[in-house]
Amino acid sequence: MQQTILDRIDRVADDVVSLVLRGATAPLTPWEPGAHIDLALPNWLTRQYSLCGDPADRDSYRIAVRHEPLSRGGSEYVHLFLKQGRRLDVSPPRNNFPLVPAAEYLFLAGGIGITPIVAMLRAAVEGGAAATLVYAGRSVAAMPFAGELRSSYGDRVRIVATEEQGRPDFAVMAAELSPRALVYCCGPASMLAAAEAAFPAERLHAERFQPTVRTFKPNTAFEVTCARSGQTIQVPPDESLLDALNYAGHAVPAGCREGVCGSCEIAVIDGEPEHRDDIGAPAGRLYPCVSRALSPRLVVDL
Numbered sequence: 181m182q183q184t185i186l187d188r189i190d191r192v193a194d195d196v197v198s199l200v201l202r203g204a205t206a207p208l209t210p211w212e213p214g215a216h217i218d219l220a221l222p223n224w225l226t227r228q229y230s231l232c233g234d235p236a237d238r239d240s241y242r243i244a245v246r247h248e249p250l251s252r253g254g255s256e257y258v259h260l261f262l263k264q265g266r267r268l269d270v271s272p273p274r275n276n277f278p279l280v281p282a283a284e285y286l287f288l289a290g291g292i293g294i295t296p297i298v299a300m301l302r303a304a305v306e307g308g309a310a311a312t313l314v315y316a317g318r319s320v321a322a323m324p325f326a327g328e329l330r331s332s333y334g335d336r337v338r339i340v341a342t343e344e345q346g347r348p349d350f351a352v353m354a355a356e357l358s359p360r361a362l363v364y365c366c367g368p369a370s371m372l373a374a375a376e377a378a379f380p381a382e383r384l385h386a387e388r389f390q391p392t393v394r395t396f397k398p399n400t401a402f403e404v405t406c407a408r409s410g411q412t413i414q415v416p417p418d419e420s421l422l423d424a425l426n427y428a429g430h431a432v433p434a435g436c437r438e439g440v441c442g443s444c445e446i447a448v449i450d451g452e453p454e455h456r457d458d459i460g461a462p463a464g465r466l467y468p469c470v471s472r473a474l475s476p477r478l479v480v481d482l
């Protein structure tokens with residue numbers, strides 16, 4: 181973890197604050213557009229937030245947090261209790277949503293899903309790509325950074341206040357999409373579903389805040405051997421692999437516990453994993469908060 185100090189907290193839209201976290205000691209770990217950090221809150225919750233500042237700024241990270249009254253308590257704490265000057269631990273940035281080089285981009289953002297897109301749009305424009313952003317939200321007042329983006333990028337940015345204008349028509353955009361363009365989408369589940377229905381899968385890159393609803397075959401028991409310690413642990417059907425590892429004394433970090441953030445990633449040395457995450461685990465990796473085993477035994481690098 182890296183220690184930071186909350187340098188600024190500013191309201192940037194209805195129910196949304198922006199936090200600037202300054203490194204308490206050494207320069208902060210560098211990051212690329214699309215990356216997020218785990219923010220360890222003083223109430224023992226850890227939450228993931230996309231970085232929306234400037235990657236060239238090695239002294240601070242900027243994130244934005246929407247107040248979700250029905251959430252599990254992370255955004256509530258940020259909005260009600262965090263004050264300037266508070267020391268906060270953050271993880272090094274992790275990037276599950278990297279910007280693949282392209283000549284053209286169409287960025288689609290919904291509400292707080294604008295956060296990773298802010299840095300992506302900047303990088304695309306600075307890199308000389310043709311980039312367009314369609315940014316939808318209930319109303320302009322509820323859309324963080326809408327004014328900042330319009331004044332920085334002018335006509336490249338189309339703001340859609342859905343209460344007045346309805347939802348943007350992705351089918352029309354897909355029909356007009358340049359063959360050279362990649363599409364990046366971050367927003368609520370309904371927006372991601374509409375983007376997946378409209379754009380070819382090989383050109384669409386999407387980041388989820390919530391797991392997709394899917395049905396898996398019933399859980400079965402398996403065992404996991406930790407190669408470094410030599411310990412073998414039984415994982416019953418009603419327990420996650422992450423919990424089994426933690427109860428056995430392996431402090432595997434975790435954030436979302438829903439297979440969307442990547443905090444709990446571990447290396448698999450042997451056995452056949454059953455991947456249940458929404459990130460797309462790289463070869464030889466596994467997210468034990470949700471994923472299990474298809475083989476009777478896994479060997480992991482712990």
Ligand code: FES
Pocket residue numbers: 433434435436437438439440441442443444445457467468469470
């Ligand atoms: S804790 Fe987020 S992917 Fe496992």
